[in-house]
Amino acid sequence: MNVLSVERLNVTFCTDEGDKHAVRDVSFTLNNEKLAIVGESGSGKSTVGKAILRLNSPSTRVTADTLRFKETDILTCSEREIRALRGQHISMIMQDPKFSLNPVVTVGDQIAEALRVHRRISKRQAREAAIAMLQEVSIADPEHVYGQYPHEISGGMGQRVMIAMMVIPEPDIIIADEPTSALDVSVQQDVLNILNRLIEKKNISLIFISHDLNLVKKFCDRVLVMYGGRVVESIRADELSNASHPYTRGLMESLPSLRHRRETLPVMTRDPAWLTQEPLT
Amino acid sequence: MISIDSLSFDVSSLTRHKRILSDITLNVREGECFGLVGESGSGKTSILKCLAGQFKGWKGRIEVKGASIADTSLKERSNTMQMVFQDPYGALHPRHTIRKILNEPLVIKGLSNRAERVEKALKDVGLDETFLPRYPHQLSGGQRQRVAIARAMILNPSVILLDEPTSALDVSVQAEILNLLASLHRRHQLTYLMVSHDLGVIAHLCERVAVMKAGEIVEVVSREDLVEGNVTHPYTKGLLQHAFSRE
Amino acid sequence: MKNIQTLKNAPFPARERHAPGQSKGALFFKALKKLCKNPLSASGVVIVGLLLVLTIAAPMIATHDPLTQDLSRVLSAPSWAHWFGTDEYGRDIFSRVVYGSRVTLYIIFLVTIIVGPIGLMIGTMSGYFGGWVDSTFMRITDIFISFPSLVLALAFVAALGPGLEHAVIAIALTAWPPVARLARAETLTFRNADYVVAAQLQGASSFRILFHYISVMCLPSLIVRLTMNMATVILTAAALGFLGLGAQPPLPEWGAMISTGRSYMLESWWLVAFPGAAIMLVSLAFNLLGDGLRDLLDPRTD
Numbered sequence: 001m002n003v004l005s006v007e008r009l010n011v012t013f014c015t016d017e018g019d020k021h022a023v024r025d026v027s028f029t030l031n032n033e034k035l036a037i038v039g040e041s042g043s044g045k046s047t048v049g050k051a052i053l054r055l056n057s058p059s060t061r062v063t064a065d066t067l068r069f070k071e072t073d074i075l076t077c078s079e080r081e082i083r084a085l086r087g088q089h090i091s092m093i094m095q096d097p098k099f100s101l102n103p104v105v106t107v108g109d110q111i112a113e114a115l116r117v118h119r120r121i122s123k124r125q126a127r128e129a130a131i132a133m134l135q136e137v138s139i140a141d142p143e144h145v146y147g148q149y150p151h152e153i154s155g156g157m158g159q160r161v162m163i164a165m166m167v168i169p170e171p172d173i174i175i176a177d178e179p180t181s182a183l184d185v186s187v188q189q190d191v192l193n194i195l196n197r198l199i200e201k202k203n204i205s206l207i208f209i210s211h212d213l214n215l216v217k218k219f220c221d222r223v224l225v226m227y228g229g230r231v232v233e234s235i236r237a238d239e240l241s242n243a244s245h246p247y248t249r250g251l252m253e254s255l256p257s258l259r260h261r262r263e264t265l266p267v268m269t270r271d272p273a274w275l276t277q278e279p280l281t
Numbered sequence: 282m283i284s285i286d287s288l289s290f291d292v293s294s295l296t297r298h299k300r301i302l303s304d305i306t307l308n309v310r311e312g313e314c315f316g317l318v319g320e321s322g323s324g325k326t327s328i329l330k331c332l333a334g335q336f337k338g339w340k341g342r343i344e345v346k347g348a349s350i351a352d353t354s355l356k357e358r359s360n361t362m363q364m365v366f367q368d369p370y371g372a373l374h375p376r377h378t379i380r381k382i383l384n385e386p387l388v389i390k391g392l393s394n395r396a397e398r399v400e401k402a403l404k405d406v407g408l409d410e411t412f413l414p415r416y417p418h419q420l421s422g423g424q425r426q427r428v429a430i431a432r433a434m435i436l437n438p439s440v441i442l443l444d445e446p447t448s449a450l451d452v453s454v455q456a457e458i459l460n461l462l463a464s465l466h467r468r469h470q471l472t473y474l475m476v477s478h479d480l481g482v483i484a485h486l487c488e489r490v491a492v493m494k495a496g497e498i499v500e501v502v503s504r505e506d507l508v509e510g511n512v513t514h515p516y517t518k519g520l521l522q523h524a525f526s527r528e
Numbered sequence: 529m530k531n532i533q534t535l536k537n538a539p540f541p542a543r544e545r546h547a548p549g550q551s552k553g554a555l556f557f558k559a560l561k562k563l564c565k566n567p568l569s570a571s572g573v574v575i576v577g578l579l580l581v582l583t584i585a586a587p588m589i590a591t592h593d594p595l596t597q598d599l600s601r602v603l604s605a606p607s608w609a610h611w612f613g614t615d616e617y618g619r620d621i622f623s624r625v626v627y628g629s630r631v632t633l634y635i636i637f638l639v640t641i642i643v644g645p646i647g648l649m650i651g652t653m654s655g656y657f658g659g660w661v662d663s664t665f666m667r668i669t670d671i672f673i674s675f676p677s678l679v680l681a682l683a684f685v686a687a688l689g690p691g692l693e694h695a696v697i698a699i700a701l702t703a704w705p706p707v708a709r710l711a712r713a714e715t716l717t718f719r720n721a722d723y724v725v726a727a728q729l730q731g732a733s734s735f736r737i738l739f740h741y742i743s744v745m746c747l748p749s750l751i752v753r754l755t756m757n758m759a760t761v762i763l764t765a766a767a768l769g770f771l772g773l774g775a776q777p778p779l780p781e782w783g784a785m786i787s788t789g790r791s792y793m794l795e796s797w798w799l800v801a802f803p804g805a806a807i808m809l810v811s812l813a814f815n816l817l818g819d820g821l822r823d824l825l826d827p828r829t830d
Contacts, residue, residue: 016562040451041422155321184320185478185523211451214527254456256485258508258524264463265456265485333729335720356731364729372722376744385740386730432726 003172003205004030004052004090007066011047011229014059022047024229030173034199034206036216036237039226040251045209048226049175052207053090054082069173088118091166095178097158101150107161108134108146111168118169133164137194156187160194167198174199177209192219213240213251225251233280245280246271282440282472283309283332288341290327301327302339302496311439314466314473316487318480318520324496325476329442332474333364345440359386363433367445369425373417379403379428380413386436402431406461423454427461434465443475447482459485480524484508492517562824569820575813582629592620594627594780603796613798615789621798624780625806631781632810635696635765636758642700643707644754650704651711652742656719656734666712669705677702678767685773692781695774699764703757710753714746748825756818759811766807782807 011023023044028035039045050056052067054074067074069085077085086092094100102110111133112126121129127146134142137160150158159179166174176195180188196219199206210216216223217240225233225248233245243249250268290302302324309315317325330336332343334355343350346361366372373382383399392398400410406427417425426446433441446462447455463486466473477483483490484507491501492514500514510525512518564570582589591611598618606613612621654665672680681698688694718724719742727737768774769783777784782803789799 040453186320186519189523213452218527251452254453256456256459256481257528258481258484258521259528261485261504261508264460267457267460268453333725335725354731355728359729359731362729364726366722366726368722372726374723374741374744385727385732389730389732389736429726436730 002029002031003070005066005068006030006048006052007064009048009051009064009067010062011044011051011056012061014061019061022229023051026224026226026229026231028224028231028234030205030207032203032205033222034196034208034220036208036210036220036223037226038210038213038216038223038251040211042228043226044229045211045226046177049092049177049207049209052175053086053092055092087114087171088169089171090173090175091169091171093159093162093166093174093176093179096182097150097155097162098182100162101158103150106147106149107153107158108148111161111165114165115168129168130164133168134161136167136198137161137164138190154187156183156191159183159187159191163191163195163198167202167204170202171204173205173207175207175209178211179208180215181210181212188215213248214255217241228275230275231279232274232277235281245274247274282311282313282346283307283315283474284342284344285328286342286344288328288331288339288343290324290331290336290339300496302331305341305498307491307498307501309472309474311472312470313489314475314487316483316490317474317476317493318478318483318490319493320478322495323493325493326444327496329364329444329474329476332362332442334358359390359438360436361438362440362442363436363438364442364444365426365429365433365446368449369422369429370417370449372429373425373432375417377416378413379415379417379420382417382428383432383435386432390436398435402435403428405434405465406431421454422450423457426450426454426458430458430461430465434469437469439470440472440474443473445477446475448477448479455482462486480507480520481528492520559824563820566820566823568816569823572813572816572818572820575809576817579629579633579810579813582626583633586626586630590620590623590626592623594619594623595778603792603799605796606798612802613796615785615799616792621785621802624785625782625802628780628782628785628803628806629810631692631775631779632762632765635692635699636761638696639700639703639761640754640758642696643704643757644750646700647704647707648711648743648746648750651708651713652715652738652746654708655712655715656738656742662712665708669708672702672705673709675702678764681764681768682771682773685768690773690776692775692779695765695768698768699761702764703761707750707753707757711746711750714749715742718742718745749822752818752822752825755814755821758814759818762807762811762814 007027009023009026013020013022026048037045037048051062052074056062062075064075069090072081072085074082101107108130111130115129116126131142131146134145139145139157139160145153180191183191208216208220217237220237223235223237223240224231225245227247233243233248235243240252243252253266254268256265285305285307288302288305292299292301305328317328319325327336331339332350345358380399383402384395387395387398403410403412408424408427420428447458450458459482465471475483475487484504487504489501489503490507491498493499494516500512500517502512502517506512507521510521512521563573596619601614601618603616604610604614610620610622612625615621650665654662680702684698684701685694724737724741727741765774766783769781770787772787775781775784785803786800793800
């Protein structure tokens, strides 16, 4: 049984300047795994993530043959059902914790609140669970951090708090939209390790949206490469180095490398045919 | 070309006192491409801002092409030193056309043959004159960064400060811009001082790199030593190991 | 030149909102069309447009001479001959309201061209230079803001003597501080922008940066603010007119018309109702237009 199945998902932004077809015929299924959606800016990767939670703005038209979480049809279910789905079953980690944490509530209370929305437990129990969760995301002094406000903690710490907040209701799927690109490299690895440990422990499936092929290659099981709103290639992460689609290869090769320095970096020539071909698998 | 001698910079408000840069000393040779690498808050951008005259009240001595920065005005330095910024969206005035953006430095300097110079500068960065009547929001990120580079080049400076010039761009566009910067460096004998958090990008372009941490330079290494792992400071080792593990 | 090739082959050209070749006129009509999408701002546009037509074509629209007295028809109720009735000297109120739009627009126009540049200059200078320039300008602004504007205008007119020009100066005197404040706040958000730093590095003078770089960015919100301000200007002008300190009789000014009509209000309602409605309608229209312009011009709502 797939946790999430998406078939021919199409998203169109309707604006004054005309319609913009941002996602075209995207299909994939998610089992208990770490799936990466990779692409450059404008490829539609974040839009796919938002469409799964129905978070797109009202002027957006979303259609799909299937968009189903377990038994629930995400496209047709009521506003109440989708609210129950968000957070409890599918949650989302955004790029920058500075913008996704409430600045006037202490981080501990925000985690506790995330739990209390979905479970009927007392304030004290929630507090204890939140502190335990802070410990799980490797925060050394959870009691102290519990009472701090978002602006008092660093970016890496903020992203750990976000992870704690998203994991604590024990959802089935976490959608992480560039969760580490606002962080320093040394912190990135810690945050990823924590995320990895938690989702494996709690048996959570992950959709990891990123522009960073190198990172995804190490971290995920399977990769969807998106270009111009389409999936151009679906490939196992450890096979990325032998990818067959020229776009994927181009992305891999255009990165400057420490080990093999080239005087001139290869530059991609984009083929309009990529926009119509069936995805490679 | 650029010599910085015991540069320190403090920011103090009523409640706290913070040291941004402490005792920075470095020399960039003529025609060299010198990198500053470090994490956010390490002070790498602050050095550029001191050079660009955005920070006032620093201590120490900075010389560009033999002239002390403290004794010359920005206007006097504009023929020697220009800057390319990180964010291609914020670096170009949103209500100026590309023509006006490139024309401005020439008008300020009172130079003649403006139309020719503007076209040549655009050609130099791989754009043609059809871009002239457009506004920045009609351009892609990479095209915008090209215009920003053209603007920096149009006064024929000998030094260019690069503040994370590719970190806001997609990898394929990053490759184009890095190639462009490398070819301009070769063709015009420029001196670059580049800031980046990405060791791969720095090592691609720069011959020497200063590794910064908490407002200090912990180590200056050559590209060869960096690639071969010949570094001494544990912090540099950590950064390097991390960069290698990603490839 | 491989790079050039790539750019030309790029399948996604940069999003073109308006083609570069489009003329200013075409852009204006496009903006007007966008403005009219919202029914409220559309009604603002229509009323302000009517006001402009009224002003230009007043002699053709007015049915009578606004100044001619006809003592045989004093205080007659609205009829086919006098659509809005007549006043205590038998002058046609409809024609006076029509001609009154000229006075109103004249005041708005003068106040705006005085207030806009002054507010922009003071605001951008204090925002850009900061330090003592900022402190000095802002304290002066604070002093002006701390007076109730009508009282300040009253004091000013009382000192200079009543008259239309003096009323304009008095209103301008009370209207510039909020504009300067706004321009300063906008400037603060732009003064450290990369493009300003780039201009400084090119050796641009402070005057050049203020004029070519910062003012341009402040203009949209300033235009919105000034449009909204016009409603207040109309009301202040009417209040000064009402108090007898603005336009002097027999000039048809809406506020002054209400003021003189007040004595006959109980038996002849039309003396105050029509100029009052005109004031209300026009100030409402400017507010709606301002709202619409904000949606159109403010980059933050994009």
